Amino acid sequence: MATFRILAIDGGGIRGIIPAVFLAKIAERLGSSGIDEKFDLIAGTSTGSLIASVAAMGTDINSSVDFYKKLGPKIFPPGTTQRRPFKWMDALSFAPAYTEDNLSDSLQKLFGLTGVLSDAKTRLLISSYDVFHRQIYLMKSYEGDGTSIPFWEACKASCSAPSYFPAHILKSGGITRPLIDGGVFCNNPAMMAVAEAVRIRNKESIRDLQREDKIVLISLGTGNLMRKISAEDARTWGSLRWAKPIIDVLFDGASEVAHLTARQIVTTSNYVRLQVDLSEVNEDLDDASPENISALFDLANTYIQSEEVSQKIDHIVNLLGDSPAA
Numbered sequence: 001m002a003t004f005r006i007l008a009i010d011g012g013g014i015r016g017i018i019p020a021v022f023l024a025k026i027a028e029r030l031g032s033s034g035i036d037e038k039f040d041l042i043a044g045t046s047t048g049s050l051i052a053s054v055a056a057m058g059t060d061i062n063s064s065v066d067f068y069k070k071l072g073p074k075i076f077p078p079g080t081t082q083r084r085p086f087k088w089m090d091a092l093s094f095a096p097a098y099t100e101d102n103l104s105d106s107l108q109k110l111f112g113l114t115g116v117l118s119d120a121k122t123r124l125l126i127s128s129y130d131v132f133h134r135q136i137y138l139m140k141s142y143e144g145d146g147t148s149i150p151f152w153e154a155c156k157a158s159c160s161a162p163s164y165f166p167a168h169i170l171k172s173g174g175i176t177r178p179l180i181d182g183g184v185f186c187n188n189p190a191m192m193a194v195a196e197a198v199r200i201r202n203k204e205s206i207r208d209l210q211r212e213d214k215i216v217l218i219s220l221g222t223g224n225l226m227r228k229i230s231a232e233d234a235r236t237w238g239s240l241r242w243a244k245p246i247i248d249v250l251f252d253g254a255s256e257v258a259h260l261t262a263r264q265i266v267t268t269s270n271y272v273r274l275q276v277d278l279s280e281v282n283e284d285l286d287d288a289s290p291e292n293i294s295a296l297f298d299l300a301n302t303y304i305q306s307e308e309v310s311q312k313i314d315h316i317v318n319l320l321g322d323s324p325a326a
Contacts, residue, residue, distance in 0.1 A: 004197050004209070005216045005320060007039045007055065008190040010255050011046025011183040012222025013161070013285025014076060015278075017068045017293065019220035020051050020061070021300035022274045026218075027061045029317045034058040036121040038320045039218075041200070043125040043193035045182040047222065047285075049158040050110065053151045056124035056141065063110065069293060071106040076288035097286070100166050103159060107152035115151045117141040125196055127182025127189055128157045131167060136185055137177060138192075145173035158182045161247065164286060187251040188258035190219045190273075194265065206265060216319045217266045219259065221275035223299075225252045225283050248285070272316050276303040 009019050027035045036042075036058040044052025054064040076098060117124060120141035130137045139146035139154045146154070149172060157168040157179035167178040186192045194206065194217065203209040225248060233241075262271055281295040303309055 009048030015222040016047030017296040043189040049126040056120040058121040072288040076286040111151040118147040128179040188255035219273040223278040
């Protein structure tokens, strides 16, 4: 029985530091800075799309770790709307909180201008949502119009969270699409990737796929939200006060649903999710202050150094040693 190996990486803004550190540790244990050959499909949403792209390109995964250190503060400049205490006028803003230029420039520095998705060394799947045609839009390195999309542009589209960044305007296949963050429907792309594996292997269902292939699913999260919303606030907030918190709630809820579903569908021993509680850090997806970046790195490193998680990573390394399905 062959093995179809999937890597799925959540969205979460600057908290992408966390799965980037996780993946760097996995690569270290595998004895390779590039891990593209270890997976049959790599899927990423939002900030997870850039880590997924780095991995699929066969590039040293530590470049994504460095990206957050060096360019995170440029993408989310300290002192902007999200870094101030909430004011009613903030919710009435008629423009996104951040300029798209800094996001574009940073992603272009990471990926360059010429590399396109078809250059990926293993299958790459990036999610976004087309608000004009009201449908999900999946960018794939291996088929469809997405193959010619530059890495930087695909990641920018997937990272364009509503109210944080403008929608990204993508012209592909003769169609103009205003794309926003894929996190609005699959902030955790694990189950989207499993469904894609069924299609790639030309099966009618997950059950049919599992008859012939062992599915290995490695899922990397950007942290469990810990900040509580009081019963009083949840009862009394209106549309203005919910404007920012609702995005975190939707993204977090979508991630948890995908995890719970994956846990039931994929054989327990073949599914590993690395996820940490966001304690002693600011969980806002746009807090790129030096203090919070340092705290996120410390949190991720402390987590992977624990005995329990170290054993999980050993298990991941063992799972990735099997022969690929295709």
